[in-house]
Amino acid sequence: MNYSQTLLIVDDCTEDRETYRRYLLKDQQQSYCILEADSAEEGLSLCHKVACDVILLDFQLPEMNGLEFLDELRKTHHTLPVIMLTAFGDEAIAVQAMKTGAQDYLAKNHLKSDILQLAVRSVLERSHLQTQLKKTQERQRVIATIALRIRQSLDLEQILITAILEIQHLLNCERVVICRYESAANNLLNIDWHSLSVKEQKVCYQLNSEDNRHRLAAICEVGSNNGRSNGQISKSINTNLEIPIIVGSFNQSKPIPWGFLVVYQYSKSRQWHLEEIEMLQEVSVQLALAIQQAELLSKTQVALEEEKKLNALKSQIIATVSHEYRTPLAAILAAASTLKLHGEQLESIKQQRFLQLIENKSRYMSRLVDDMLTLSRFEQQKADFNPIPLDLPQFFASLVEEYRQNTNQHQISLKQTGNFEGFRADHKLLKKIFDNLLSNAVKYSPDGGKIDINLIGQASQILVQIQDEGIGIPEDEQSSIFQSFRRGSNIDTIPGTGLGLSIVQASIELHGGEVLLKSQSGKGTQVTVNLPKHLRQE
Numbered sequence: 281m282n283y284s285q286t287l288l289i290v291d292d293c294t295e296d297r298e299t300y301r302r303y304l305l306k307d308q309q310q311s312y313c314i315l316e317a318d319s320a321e322e323g324l325s326l327c328h329k330v331a332c333d334v335i336l337l338d339f340q341l342p343e344m345n346g347l348e349f350l351d352e353l354r355k356t357h358h359t360l361p362v363i364m365l366t367a368f369g370d371e372a373i374a375v376q377a378m379k380t381g382a383q384d385y386l387a388k389n390h391l392k393s394d395i396l397q398l399a400v401r402s403v404l405e406r407s408h409l410q411t412q413l414k415k416t417q418e419r420q421r422v423i424a425t426i427a428l429r430i431r432q433s434l435d436l437e438q439i440l441i442t443a444i445l446e447i448q449h450l451l452n453c454e455r456v457v458i459c460r461y462e463s464a465a466n467n468l469l470n471i472d473w474h475s476l477s478v479k480e481q482k483v484c485y486q487l488n489s490e491d492n493r494h495r496l497a498a499i500c501e502v503g504s505n506n507g508r509s510n511g512q513i514s515k516s517i518n519t520n521l522e523i524p525i526i527v528g529s530f531n532q533s534k535p536i537p538w539g540f541l542v543v544y545q546y547s548k549s550r551q552w553h554l555e556e557i558e559m560l561q562e563v564s565v566q567l568a569l570a571i572q573q574a575e576l577l578s579k580t581q582v583a584l585e586e587e588k589k590l591n592a593l594k595s596q597i598i599a600t601v602s603h604e605y606r607t608p609l610a611a612i613l614a615a616a617s618t619l620k621l622h623g624e625q626l627e628s629i630k631q632q633r634f635l636q637l638i639e640n641k642s643r644y645m646s647r648l649v650d651d652m653l654t655l656s657r658f659e660q661q662k663a664d665f666n667p668i669p670l671d672l673p674q675f676f677a678s679l680v681e682e683y684r685q686n687t688n689q690h691q692i693s694l695k696q697t698g699n700f701e702g703f704r705a706d707h708k709l710l711k712k713i714f715d716n717l718l719s720n721a722v723k724y725s726p727d728g729g730k731i732d733i734n735l736i737g738q739a740s741q742i743l744v745q746i747q748d749e750g751i752g753i754p755e756d757e758q759s760s761i762f763q764s765f766r767r768g769s770n771i772d773t774i775p776g777t778g779l780g781l782s783i784v785q786a787s788i789e790l791h792g793g794e795v796l797l798k799s800q801s802g803k804g805t806q807v808t809v810n811l812p813k814h815l816r817q818e
C-alpha cells in the first residue's frame with residue numbers, strides 16, 4: 281500500500297460526503313487521510329491551512345460553482361489536482377472544468393466505489409509523476425548551469441572557486457570547502473572507489489598512507505568558519521555533507537581519489553535531502569571532469585614549455601656548432617694540408633707546431649661537444665648523479681697542481697679551514713664545477729694575477745670561494761650570466777662559448793647547493809659555492 285495521502289472533499293451534501301469517504305476508505309491499494317468542507321469558503325480556507333494532495337469538488341456549491349472555486353484555488357495552488365463531481369453529467373461542464381484546470385471529471389449519479397477509487401488513484405499518480413519530472417528537469421537545469429560555469433574556465437583555481445560559490449548558492453549553506461589529498465598513492469589505484477562509502481574511502485586512504493603525505497588539505501573555501509580552527513574539518517560541526525571527488529573514471533584510466541567536497545552547516549542542525557545529496561554528487565562528477573581537464577591542460581602546457589626550451593637549446597647548439605666550429609676546423613684543415621703538401625720540406629720544429637695546433641683545436645672542439653651534451657642532459661633531467669664520499673682538500677690539491685703545471689703565469693693559492701668529514705659528491709660533476717670556475721678565473725685574469733681558493737668546512741655544508749683579480753663582470757649582466765651561451769660584454773677576444781657557468785649551476789643544484797657571484801668590472805670576481813655535506817636525494 282502507498283503512504284497515506286490527504287484528500288479534501290468539498291461538497292455541501294452530507295450524505296454525498298459520507299458516501300465518498302466510505303468508498304475511498306475501502307480502497308485496498310491506497311490509504312487516505314480525509315478532510316471535509318461543506319462550503320467553498322471552508323474548502324479554500326482548509327487548502328491554505330493543510331497540505332492536501334487531491335480535492336474532490338462538487339460542481340454545484342451554494343455560494344459559488346465548481347469553476348469559480350477552481351479559479352480562486354489556482355491563484356494560490358497552481359498544481360493541486362482536483363476531480364470535479366456533478367449531478368448533471370453535462371459534457372459542456374466537463375470540458376470547461378478540464379479547461380479551468382481540473383484533472384478529472386466524474387458524474388455523481390453514476391458514481392461507484394471502484395470508479396471513484398481508480399479516478400483518485402490515477403490523478404494522484406499522474407500528479408506525483410509530474411512533480412518528479414519537474415524536480416528532475418529543475419535539477420538537470422541547475423546542474424547543467426553549474427557544469428557550464430565550471431567548464432568555462434580551464435584554470436583549476438577558477439574552477440574550484442566557481443564550483444564552491446555555485447554550491448553555496450544552490451544549497452544555501454554556511455560554508456563550502458574543497459579539500460585535496462596532498463598526493464595520490466599508487467597503492468590505492470586498484471581499489472574500486474565507487475563501491476566504497478565516503479567513510480570507507482577515508483579509512484582506506486589512511487590505512488594505505490605509510491606516512492602523512494596523503495593528508496587532506498583545504499585548498500579552496502567560501503563562507504565563514506564561525507571561529508573554528510584554521511579551515512580544518514572540525515568534529516564539533518553540527519551537520520556536514522561530504523562528497524568524494526574522484527578523477528579518472530570517465531576515460532580508460534583508473535579512478536583516483538582526488539579529494540572531498542564538504543558542505544557545512546553550523547548554526548542549526550540540518551537534514552540533507554536525498555535530492556541535495558544526489559545533486560552534490562552530480563556536481564562533484566562535473567567538478568572532477570573539469571579538474572581533470574585543467575590538470576591535463578597544465579601538464580600539456582608544462583610539456584610544451586619544456587619542448588620549447590629544448591627546441592631553443594637545439595637551435596642554439598646548431599648555431600654555436602656552426603659558428604664555433606668554423607674557425608678551429610679551418611685552422612685544422614689548413615694545418616693538415618700544409619703538413620700533407622710540404623711536411624717533408626718543413627723543419628721538425630715547425631711540423632711539431634702544426635701538429636700541436638691540430639691537437640689544441642681538436643681538444644677545444646671535443647670539449648665544446650662534451651659541454652653541449654652535458655647541458656642537454658641537464659635540460660632533459662637525464663644527468664648522471666652518483667655521489668660518493670670525497671676528500672675535498674685532496675680533490676683541490678690535485679686540481680690546483682694540474683693548473684699550476686699548465687699555467688705558470690698565475691699565482692694560485694689554496695687555503696682551508698674547518699672540518700670536511702662526511703662530505704659526499706659526484707666526482708665527475710665536482711670536477712666540472714671547479715674546472716670551469718678555475719679556468720674562468722685564469723682565463724679572465726691578466727698574466728701574473730692572483731687567484732685565491734678558500735675551502736671552509738662547516739657542520740652541515742662546505743664552502744668554496746674562488747677569488748680573482750681579473751676583468752670582472754659588468755654589474756647589469758651578472759644576474760643573467762649563468763644562462764647558457766651568455767658571455768660578458770667585456771671579454772674582447774678571449775675565447776669561450778658561454779656554457780661553463782650554466783653547467784656549474786646545474787651541477788650545484790643537483791647536489792642541493794647554491795652558487796653566489798660577487799664581481800666588479802676591472803677589479804675582480806669572487807664566486808662562492810656552498811654544497812651540503814649530506815645530500816637530500818640519498
Ligand code: ATP
Binds near residue numbers: 748766782804
Ligand atoms: P666556456 O663555455 O668555455 O666556459 P665562457 O667562459 O665564456 O665559455 P662561462 O664560463 O659560462 O663561459 O662564463 C660566462 C661568462 O661569464 C664569460 O664569458 C665571462 O664574460 C663571464 N665570466 C665568468 N667568469 C668570470 C670571471 N672569473 N671573471 C670575469 N668574467 C667572468
Ligand code: MG
Binds near residue numbers: 716719776
Ligand atoms: Mg668558462
